Amino acid sequence: MISDFRCTFDNAIGISTEITKDLKLSFPDAYMHADTMAKIAHAMKQKEGAAFCMLPFCHTVEAEAMGGIVNMGDGNLGPRAKEYCCTSAAELLELPEIDCSKGRIYEVLKACQRLREQGEHVALMISGPFTIFNVLIDPKYVFKAMRKQPELMRDIFQKIERELLTYIKIAVEYGVDMISYADSSGGVNILGPKMAEQVVMDFTYDFLKKAIELLDGKAMLLLCPKTTLALIGTEKACYVDHELPEVMRYGEACVSLIGQVPVAGQMCIKNIDYQLENKKFREIRLY
Amino acid sequence: MSTKEELLKRLSEGVLEMEEDDVAEAAQEYIDAGYPALDAINQGLIDGMNQASELFEEEEYFVTDLLLCSDAMYAGINVLRPYLPEEKNDVKHKCVIGVVEGDTHDIGKNLVKIMLETAGFEMIDLGRDVPLQKFVDTAKEREAELICLSTLMTTTMPGMEEIIHLLEKEGLRDKVKVMIGGGPVSQNYADKIGADGYSTTAVEAVKLAKRLLAIA
Numbered sequence: 001m002i003s004d005f006r007c008t009f010d011n012a013i014g015i016s017t018e019i020t021k022d023l024k025l026s027f028p029d030a031y032m033h034a035d036t037m038a039k040i041a042h043a044m045k046q047k048e049g050a051a052f053c054m055l056p057f058c059h060t061v062e063a064e065a066m067g068g069i070v071n072m073g074d075g076n077l078g079p080r081a082k083e084y085c086c087t088s089a090a091e092l093l094e095l096p097e098i099d100c101s102k103g104r105i106y107e108v109l110k111a112c113q114r115l116r117e118q119g120e121h122v123a124l125m126i127s128g129p130f131t132i133f134n135v136l137i138d139p140k141y142v143f144k145a146m147r148k149q150p151e152l153m154r155d156i157f158q159k160i161e162r163e164l165l166t167y168i169k170i171a172v173e174y175g176v177d178m179i180s181y182a183d184s185s186g187g188v189n190i191l192g193p194k195m196a197e198q199v200v201m202d203f204t205y206d207f208l209k210k211a212i213e214l215l216d217g218k219a220m221l222l223l224c225p226k227t228t229l230a231l232i233g234t235e236k237a238c239y240v241d242h243e244l245p246e247v248m249r250y251g252e253a254c255v256s257l258i259g260q261v262p263v264a265g266q267m268c269i270k271n272i273d274y275q276l277e278n279k280k281f282r283e284i285r286l287y
Numbered sequence: 288m289s290t291k292e293e294l295l296k297r298l299s300e301g302v303l304e305m306e307e308d309d310v311a312e313a314a315q316e317y318i319d320a321g322y323p324a325l326d327a328i329n330q331g332l333i334d335g336m337n338q339a340s341e342l343f344e345e346e347e348y349f350v351t352d353l354l355l356c357s358d359a360m361y362a363g364i365n366v367l368r369p370y371l372p373e374e375k376n377d378v379k380h381k382c383v384i385g386v387v388e389g390d391t392h393d394i395g396k397n398l399v400k401i402m403l404e405t406a407g408f409e410m411i412d413l414g415r416d417v418p419l420q421k422f423v424d425t426a427k428e429r430e431a432e433l434i435c436l437s438t439l440m441t442t443t444m445p446g447m448e449e450i451i452h453l454l455e456k457e458g459l460r461d462k463v464k465v466m467i468g469g470g471p472v473s474q475n476y477a478d479k480i481g482a483d484g485y486s487t488t489a490v491e492a493v494k495l496a497k498r499l500l501a502i503a
Contacts, residue, residue, distance in 0.1 A: 080416060190394060
């Protein structure tokens, strides 16, 4: 049985007006260039007292690189989906492959690299399939295909898997040392328990296994607690506790265990002040 | 040839089982047999949708199921619509619905729209990422009695309060009830911004809308 994690953090996209004013940036231009992205990410880290920088500031980068249409927004309301580019699930298979050498996705990677060169830890936030679909297609077509065209959906999931693994592989080459993975649009609260389980079986588990292999300890994989609970609830993973030397915030603990623990996911990484009072860090170990 | 009752049952079950094609086929058979279209909607399609919402309340059905049930319902309505009697003075309560600017998550909004439509409201769907002023302008132009606002993101929640202020500015606040919903929204938040109501689910939203507009 998959439990839900009530999300309040993942949905906090956009940037506080304080930061945008201080940096004297113009939007949406600032969302499109590596140097401004890096400045914003660094300023956000400083302001929030976080242990690492997070990029990008929205959930549209992957979908845009696959042909999705994005409204770039402004300093308050960040980039978001515009109209859908697909009108049937089958069309998702026809979308272009992600090319990490151009466009906003390239700028995001360069921004990550720049921050790493400045000595920062960087978490690249990667979206799962349903978050990506949300930009590309009315989700009802996907739900219908899940129910009535399972073969087609398997092909679509495989395509998303290929695209995301390519992105992750290149991100690590750019120095990213943390990969955050979330798919709140595909949570059990939306899909229901049966479909949520089907997604773990048809996508999440295999994708994460391959991602872990690809990362090979060079970067930590940080799961959204919704994903963690989906894996635990379907008995595809378990918790393995690690003793911390002292009480630490979750983010700091993650940074301290890069290279030692491949997968974390007990709390949302956006919950900056979450303290591990019991000094226990929970690795998510996939079977 | 199937009887009227058999076809009504097929329509209702087709909606409940999310069988869009079968519903359209049954609706066509029903019309070809010369039965009245309005009965097919009320006793067939809406009956199926109501059963689906009961299952939703019992946590047997989920959001995705209801969306597919509604697709099946609309497949039937599309076949039946040309045969419906012309509406006389059957005044429906008008409701403007949309996801506030900055947010594109519209599954919850779509569900509330379907449920209210099934309950007899005339829904004016502005879609997702809707400029705040547009809610007010549309409510004014269409003389809506209710505005339903949805957002899944904490950063776009203030837009809901802004809409209430805009309604006040236009002198419409007494004429239009405002209902809010979405992941991070709560009753406390509704109270704080002066909304008339908050509901956690689409089914609850129908009860709330009826209560706010004093509909039996």
